[in-house]
Amino acid sequence: MRKTSLLRRAPIVLAGGLAIAAGLCATPASAADTAVDFSCQATPPIGSAQTFDLNAGVNATAPDSVAAGSQFSITLAPDALTVPSTVSGYSIQSINDIQLTIPIPANATLLGESASGGSGIDPSGTSVAVNGNDVVITVNSSVAGGSTFTLPALTLNLQAGASGSTVQTTLGGTSYTDPGLTFTATVPVAFFTVNVPTTCYPASSQTLSTTTVS
Secondary structure, three states: OOOHHHHHHHHHHHHHHHHOOOOOOOOOEEEEEEEEEEEEEEEOOOOEEEEEEEEEEEEEEEOOOOOOOOOEEEEEEOOEEEEOOOOOOOOOOEEEEEEEEEEEOEEEEEEEEEEOEEEEHHHHHEEEEEEEEEEEEOOOEEOOOOOOOOOOOEEEEEEEEOOEEEEOOOOOOOOOOEOOEEEEEEEEEEEEEEEEEEEEEOOOOOOOEEEEOO
């Protein structure tokens, strides 16, 4: 839908742009790349919220099986994403304040977590922390429009639970109000800049890795 005002057209332009833009006692670890389709909602300060899809992926490295009570690690490495530089004649200046949420897997105890690597981001603005039953990667730096970036890989150090159980990793998020991925898009419009908070969650449940506890 076209609007006559630049102010009112900005939210639709933003949504379109974001749609384009938008990781010890065990058998050998296996790696698998899993496609993840996010449902996203951009909520501009002016106009109505806009929804769109964002295709992403995560490469998970995890042991196929571990012994009950043993310690092991799982690494979840997000695939690269590219921020568009322009959409419908409007520049996308940057995306900022990116957060990715990973639930602590059931049937295991989290012993520690760390983030490493990544590209196209400022390492000094990257952190990882436990928030309730989730591990959250936060990137406070900006990623410029037209740039390709990769979020850091997350390593979870775990202790296996009871024999016969499974340890599975997933991405967080169940709705726009309970997101697993959030960021803010910045778009210059006329003589001002519009900041648009965006929330995303996996459109369908995706298991990134499965480890059997024997």
